[in-house]
Amino acid sequence: MRCVVANWKMNLASGEAKSFCEDLLVHMGPEPESEVGIAPPYTLLHLVSSLVRTKGLRVFGQNGHAEAKGAFTGEISMPQLRDAGCSGVILGHSERRQFFGETDAALAKKIKAAWQWDLLPLLCIGESLAQRDADQTLAVLGQQLSILAETGPGPLWVAYEPVWAIGTGRRAEAAQVLEAHAFIRAELNRLLPETGSQVPILYGGSVTPESFPELLGIPEVAGGLVGGASLDPGKFAELVKQAG
Numbered sequence: 046m047r048c049v050v051a052n053w054k055m056n057l058a059s060g061e062a063k064s065f066c067e068d069l070l071v072h073m074g075p076e077p078e079s080e081v082g083i084a085p086p087y088t089l090l091h092l093v094s095s096l097v098r099t100k101g102l103r104v105f106g107q108n109g110h111a112e113a114k115g116a117f118t119g120e121i122s123m124p125q126l127r128d129a130g131c132s133g134v135i136l137g138h139s140e141r142r143q144f145f146g147e148t149d150a151a152l153a154k155k156i157k158a159a160w161q162w163d164l165l166p167l168l169c170i171g172e173s174l175a176q177r178d179a180d181q182t183l184a185v186l187g188q189q190l191s192i193l194a195e196t197g198p199g200p201l202w203v204a205y206e207p208v209w210a211i212g213t214g215r216r217a218e219a220a221q222v223l224e225a226h227a228f229i230r231a232e233l234n235r236l237l238p239e240t241g242s243q244v245p246i247l248y249g250g251s252v253t254p255e256s257f258p259e260l261l262g263i264p265e266v267a268g269g270l271v272g273g274a275s276l277d278p279g280k281f282a283e284l285v286k287q288a289g
């Protein structure tokens with residue numbers, strides 16, 4: 046199964062989101078074979094969900110708190126995401142780790158909370174440029190995945206997103222993607238012996254319709270998590286078509 050997820054980050058307002066969804070559904074044609082998701086900002090969750098969920102698309106939150114409710118100003122909880130129409134939640138995006146101090150310990154709790162509220166976690170992992178240059182890529186990925194020893198098995202997608210490739214126009218090379226995805230698969234199999242082989246591993250980092258076909262040909266690449274190119278309904282529909 047292939048998966049393509051749009052991460053809108055902190056972009057678009059309601060009028061733009063509405064016309065995006067309408068355009069996307071026209072461009073995409075009949076229901077795609079692959080799993081397609083959109084992760085809008087929180088204020089657009091209800092709207093996007095009402096427009097695309099009947100068409101079989103998933104809606105993801107871009108983050109979610111581990112607690113179900115309480116005094117956490119500015120946060121959003123898993124049951125609130127569920128209530129707004131989400132069936133999944135992106136967790137551990139590098140922008141959350143980098144700018145908002147997201148830790149692996151917090152992520153383990155968030156994954157368990159997502160499961161409790163029947164949300165599919167899309168766990169993002171990836172190395173910084175300094176870590177790659179210091180030959181620490183696989184060690185970093187191993188560390189970020191090690192939280193799965195604590196969470197145990199459950200519905201899960203993983204996205205490999207080298208931090209230096211996000212929003213930079215500098216996509217990882219095929220050999221780098223191949224090595225990282227093979228390592229992630231081996232770690233998933235080791236940490237989750239019953240279910241690890243079933244977890245789709247998406248690639249993220251400057252994916253475009255020009256680069257996606259090559260990426261999809263790399264073993265263990267099950268699809269893409271897409272930022273910049275997902276803000277254009279035509280481009281995103283093209284990625285969905287390429288995924289099949």
Ligand code: PEP
Nearest residue numbers: 211212249250251272273
């Ligand atoms: C992302 O934000 O997850 C991402 C991959 O962004 P971009 O496609 O713009 O690199």
